[in-house]
Amino acid sequence: MLNSFLRIAGYLGALSVILGAFGAHALKSMVPPKALEIFETGVRYQFYHVFALALAGILYQFFPNKLMYWSGNCFIIGIILFSGSLYLLTYASATDSAAFRWVGPITPLGGLLLIAGWILLALGIR
Numbered sequence: 001m002l003n004s005f006l007r008i009a010g011y012l013g014a015l016s017v018i019l020g021a022f023g024a025h026a027l028k029s030m031v032p033p034k035a036l037e038i039f040e041t042g043v044r045y046q047f048y049h050v051f052a053l054a055l056a057g058i059l060y061q062f063f064p065n066k067l068m069y070w071s072g073n074c075f076i077i078g079i080i081l082f083s084g085s086l087y088l089l090t091y092a093s094a095t096d097s098a099a100f101r102w103v104g105p106i107t108p109l110g111g112l113l114l115i116a117g118w119i120l121l122a123l124g125i126r
Contacts (some may be wrong), residue, residue: 005057005072009050012079016047019087026088035093042086049075049114056098056121067124074117 020043027036056072085107088100 002061004050005053005060005076008076009054009057012046012053012076013050016043016050020041020047028116029115031090031094035090038086038093042083042090045086045112045114046079047082049079049117052114052117052121053079056117059125063124063126065124065126067120071117071120071124074113074120078110078113078117080115081106081108085110 014043019039023036023039023043031039053072053075056068056075060068060072085103088103089107092098092100
């Protein structure tokens with residue numbers, strides 16, 4: 001589990017930097033300021049939780065239990081749902097499309113999984 005969480009954290013970290021650069025340079029001219037703010041929130045939370053995922057992977061080495069395992073999984077799924085839904089909302093704004101506006105309610109679910117990841121991480125340290 002240690003290697004899987006760390007490898008995924010590495011990939012998601014690289015993706016955070018790529019998306020952050022895209023947002024700072026190209027996306028600025030494509031979407032209104034509010035949509036850019038939404039995108040930046042997605043990148044910021046993704047990047048924060050990359051470190052949480054890496055921490056879960058490292059801590060799993062010392063505390064190999066189901067709580068730590070599920071902590072890492074909650075961080076992964078939470079990043080996908082929280083940040084991914086914000087990226088799709090930004091895309092909908094950029095294309096002036098209603099196709100992905102339905103994902104808005106998914107964002108809080110992703111946030112709940114990120115919170116659960118932190119709680120499980122804390123409980124998993126025994």
